[in-house]
Amino acid sequence: MAEHVTIHEVGPRDGLQNEPGVISVADKVALIDLLGTSGLTDIEVGSFVSPKWVPQMANTPDVLTKMTRVAGCTYGVLVPNMRGWDSFAPFAGGPFEVAVFISASEGFSQSNLNCSVAESIVRLTPVVSAAEAAGVPVRGYVSCITDCPFDGPTQPESVAKAVADLRSVAPMQVSLGDTLGRGEPARVATMLDAVLDIAPADQLAGHFHDTGGQALENVSVALEKGLRHFDSAVGGLGGCPYAPGAPGNVATEAVLAHVTALGYTTGVDGDVITQAAALARSMKG
Ligand code: HMG
Numbered sequence: 001m002a003e004h005v006t007i008h009e010v011g012p013r014d015g016l017q018n019e020p021g022v023i024s025v026a027d028k029v030a031l032i033d034l035l036g037t038s039g040l041t042d043i044e045v046g047s048f049v050s051p052k053w054v055p056q057m058a059n060t061p062d063v064l065t066k067m068t069r070v071a072g073c074t075y076g077v078l079v080p081n082m083r084g085w086d087s088f089a090p091f092a093g094g095p096f097e098v099a100v101f102i103s104a105s106e107g108f109s110q111s112n113l114n115c116s117v118a119e120s121i122v123r124l125t126p127v128v129s130a131a132e133a134a135g136v137p138v139r140g141y142v143s144c145i146t147d148c149p150f151d152g153p154t155q156p157e158s159v160a161k162a163v164a165d166l167r168s169v170a171p172m173q174v175s176l177g178d179t180l181g182r183g184e185p186a187r188v189a190t191m192l193d194a195v196l197d198i199a200p201a202d203q204l205a206g207h208f209h210d211t212g213g214q215a216l217e218n219v220s221v222a223l224e225k226g227l228r229h230f231d232s233a234v235g236g237l238g239g240c241p242y243a244p245g246a247p248g249n250v251a252t253e254a255v256l257a258h259v260t261a262l263g264y265t266t267g268v269d270g271d272v273i274t275q276a277a278a279l280a281r282s283m284k285g
């Protein structure tokens with residue numbers, strides 16, 4: 001029987017957070033609702049972060065209120081601290097997943113979260129506890145898995161330590177973010193070997209941005225290492241406002257075609273993704 005790959009759509013969050021203008025609630029909801037009809041089971045829809053830091057995500061509560069909740073689909077939101085949890089809490093009974101996020105490098109941690117990596121773990125720990133108490137699933141992110149825009153190349157051991165630190169807070173799937181999209185397949189393979197020493201492949205996801213056009217090769221490397229979860233954004237939207245030079249995420253339509261050609265099933269309708277990619281591109285500033 002063909003093996004399954006789960007695609008985590010991050011376009012409405014990682015994609016639209018990087019647009020120069022704020023996308024309206026109606027447009028975000030239209031994109032999320034269309035994606036919801038594609039068979040995707042995981043869609044990241046917003047962030048409960050500071051609106052001063054990422055104004056593009058300030059309308060997340062309205063988006064969560066107005067979007068269609070498709071049965072069987074889990075909708076992710078980023079929550080960096082208890083202030084964010086308090087804003088998310090009214091939605092805790094819904095089909096939502098909280099994502100906490102740290103960096104494998106100190107420079108990006110300061111730029112993105114205004115604190116050290118160790119402090120970010122302290123801040124997210126009560127968020128994870130609150131989510132667990134409320135029965136909300138939790139996912140983790142580690143950014144800068146091969147390169148940091150401020151500190152240069154990231155050592156594989158730093159990524160493994162970051163993954164271990166997150167998973168010592170609570171068991172969670174950790175998405176490995178090539179924030180700058182500069183990771184060559186050989187370095188991604190070395191990094192994965194270090195991480196796989198401390199976490200099983202089924203608890204890891206690949207989150208590749210696509211600067212050098214190597215994201216699909218990196219997906220292949222990760223597949224060879226046993227990973228079966230990949231993040232992507234329709235239309236290749238994306239970037240991170242606190243990582244200068246960070247390009248779009250690898251496009252969902254490209255990952256879908258790639259893993260399908262390799263013989264994996266996804267349960268995702270490519271025609272709907274094509275429509276959603278066109279809609280996403282039409283929202284770009
Ligand atoms: P800070 O300024 O150090 O926070 O920012 P603070 O605790 O000192 O608070 C300052 C003000 O912000 C206060 O308001 C707080 O209430 C408010 P004031 O009293 O001045 O009016 N505040 C908040 N408001 C709303 N929601 C909140 C919140 N927290 C504080 N949650 C903070 C620290 C973490 C808040 C800030 O740095 C932040 O929001 N950072 C998020 C940046 C971000 O979202 N980046 C993009 C996502 S990460 C990414 O894209 C990478 C990823 O895709 C993987 C990859 O590709 O590598 C996941």
Ligand code: MG
Pocket residue numbers: 014177179207239240249
């Ligand atoms: Mg990202």
